[in-house]
Amino acid sequence: MRILKYFFEFIFIIAFFIIFKILGYKIATDLGEFIGKRLGPFFRSNDKIIKNLENSKIGNTEKDREMITKNMWGNYGRILAEYMFIKEFRKNINNFSANLEIVGQNNLEEISKNKNPVIFVSGHFNNFELMAMHLEKSGIDVAAIYRPLNNIFLNPLMEKIRKKYICKKQIKKGMSGTKEILKQFKNGTSIALMIDQRVSEGLSSNFFYRKAFTTTIPAQFVKKFNCNVVPVYIERIKKHQFRLEVFKPIKFSKNEKIETITLNLNQIIENMIKRNPDQWIWTHNRWK
Numbered sequence: 001m002r003i004l005k006y007f008f009e010f011i012f013i014i015a016f017f018i019i020f021k022i023l024g025y026k027i028a029t030d031l032g033e034f035i036g037k038r039l040g041p042f043f044r045s046n047d048k049i050i051k052n053l054e055n056s057k058i059g060n061t062e063k064d065r066e067m068i069t070k071n072m073w074g075n076y077g078r079i080l081a082e083y084m085f086i087k088e089f090r091k092n093i094n095n096f097s098a099n100l101e102i103v104g105q106n107n108l109e110e111i112s113k114n115k116n117p118v119i120f121v122s123g124h125f126n127n128f129e130l131m132a133m134h135l136e137k138s139g140i141d142v143a144a145i146y147r148p149l150n151n152i153f154l155n156p157l158m159e160k161i162r163k164k165y166i167c168k169k170q171i172k173k174g175m176s177g178t179k180e181i182l183k184q185f186k187n188g189t190s191i192a193l194m195i196d197q198r199v200s201e202g203l204s205s206n207f208f209y210r211k212a213f214t215t216t217i218p219a220q221f222v223k224k225f226n227c228n229v230v231p232v233y234i235e236r237i238k239k240h241q242f243r244l245e246v247f248k249p250i251k252f253s254k255n256e257k258i259e260t261i262t263l264n265l266n267q268i269i270e271n272m273i274k275r276n277p278d279q280w281i282w283t284h285n286r287w288k
Helices: 002-023 025-042 045-055 062-091 093-099 105-114 129-137 154-166 175-186 217-225 258-275
Strands: 100-103 119-122 142-146 169-172 190-194 203-207 210-214 229-238 241-246
Touching (some): 002 025, 025 062, 100 129, 119 129, 119 217, 129 229, 142 154, 154 169, 169 175, 175 217, 190 217, 210 258, 229 258
Parallel strands (some): 119 190, 142 190
Antiparallel strands (some): 203 210
């Protein structure tokens, strides 16, 4: 039954992809937002979003939280439409590069020049795919860690898009992926990973006033390799324009506890979320 569900989801999304491509970038992303705002609230995860916002003390009133939720679904829709134009972003066709303002490019230039691998950390903010893309386009040898989609029909397509246009080195989460991360890092490849989702194996660390299982990969690499951690953030500043910020590298003490490093990084992600609560994906049960 689940296979059948995934198949029809795949057909549904492919149909939208075709429509988006025909319409062109700006109209497609506007349509994506419209569809996201209309259809999103009907998903079961909508109640989870409201609960997450309440527990995280985001939004002063119920009306505020409803608006954040509505805008989040609209952003979801825009991101879906933008997958059809990732190639154009990558190749700077039709001045797509003008849609991406970069803050902290000098930090990337310094990392590229030093040749010392770092750990880039971020979360699922707005069109998060553009972050790894820009890192690679800036001359950084980087591998992105990703979680395969549950949909077995859609996942191969998304993996192909990511490897071809976003970041060539893609590493699946899991035990085999952890070994590959170590291998790549030892060979001088920086690692980019999202640290905002729940993990089955991690550390219970405070995140928005509650304990949440959090990956300890950045902290472990700091302890093992004495490497820097570089937070990266992206936000949509207009309908079709983004601002990507690369923070200054953080140099933790090698003697710092894994728990302390992990908590500090959670706090950084928290502050990023607070900047634009409706641009973070609240659908995940982060505190399960």
